Amino acid sequence: MTERGRAALHTTPDRLEIGPSAMSWTGDKLVIDVDEWGGLPNVGRLRGQIVVEPEALTSVELPLTEDGAHVWRPFAPVSRIKVDLEGRGQQWSGHGYFDSNFGTRALEADFSYWTWGRFPAKDGATCVYDADRRDGTRLGAAFRFGADGSAATIEAPPRVRFRRSLWAVRRETRADAGFTPKQALNMLDAPFYSRSAVTTRLFGEEVTGVHEALDLNRFRSPLLKPMLAVRVPRRRK
Template identity: 80%
Template sequence: MGFIGSVFSPWYAWSGRRDPANHVCLNVATYGRGGRFAMTERRRRDLATSPERLEIGPSAMTWTGDALVIDVNEWGGLPNVGRLRGRITLRPSAVTSVELPLTPDGAHVWRPFAPVSEIDVDLGPGCRWTGHGYFDANFGTRALEADFGFWTWGRFPTRSGATCVYDAERLDRTHLSSAFRFGADGSAEAVEAPPRTRFRRSLWSVRRETRADEGFVPKQSLNMLDAPFYSRSAVTTRLWGEETTGVHEALDLRRFRSPLLKPMLAVRVPRV
């Protein structure tokens, strides 16, 4: 993930969020045995942008016209400290036109560019693979915790493409409930998803829920990232009769607002 104005950065929060370009980073995370994590925050002098390219320090993302090429040159954090280098190439089957405001005033926007993609990963020995991928972006003019208390998101591959679900509890007591079916041709259809269904909390006891057919209880199939305010995992659910395993996120922004978390995050997100 590339950040301009790193939303989870304690340094950005402590600065008053006045200069997003002075708080940039490329976040890389791999999972399983030997998993790596990098999220080094850099300054304005380390940022360069053009319509086709985003450079953050020694790393870069480049749009070639039919692929997003991510050249990674970062320093992995604990517990596997060391250089993290390689290339990730994502090839969308098509680019969608969907843009979803997450608040009525459009202060937060979700843009699923390519929910159906192929991806090649080469981050060195033990981390080379090819599979299905996903590419989206979020834009915002206010801090997430200024508008939201809790949200979940999920992207689930299907026989015909992918389904994305987005549910959020806003601080004004309104709710966002959105679901889209995406085809491999870039087509998108807003749909009424099955009910929100809770399942087992994360290791840090973050509440988790996603959409599932009546009577089906989703379950975690792989723990990816666990923090006091955030959970990322592979989750198996059933949507419209089709069982599928996809990436799921749960974010507790009430916990994230706690000032006690910022010093903890500073250890995980070092600043150059």
């Protein structure tokens, strides 16, 4: 992930180019061509293609604050994904999703902590979104998405804490009573952020999905913010 100057950006209604990498919408597939460099500790060329094929698209939007300054948009929470990157062991396929967050203010201005998870289910996928706002209120939302693009708000099981990340970032997600979630695979570990595959139990079904936890008090620390340049380099030209 590299930040680049304005000259590196090119867009059309169906294509987004940022430097040597691009995303193209073919009408039924999102094709992502990657040509970047890996950050520490995996420094090296990162090239290949990722194809996301939604089973359906949704029109769901979740305002994360009352004034709508932050919005979560799950475009395709039930998808298939095919990854073909250069290098041994970098080719696979499986469950996928495509979502995005939009905002008009910095995240750390309105939130102190949040956690999110997307878990494939037999009949689609379940997404849970929890956040602690700086005004003292809490966001707690859960959705069940069908393979046909249907979406319904659901009452999720309680928030349950589980083992902290390697950087001791607090982690929690939703789980049926009596079940403690656990990490199945570490994906990204930072002093303020954790992304991993997590196994939990929702509505009697044991599921493994992508989970993230973000400590925004740590993120806005003047001691930690400069570390972003190590993982997200800038190329002005």
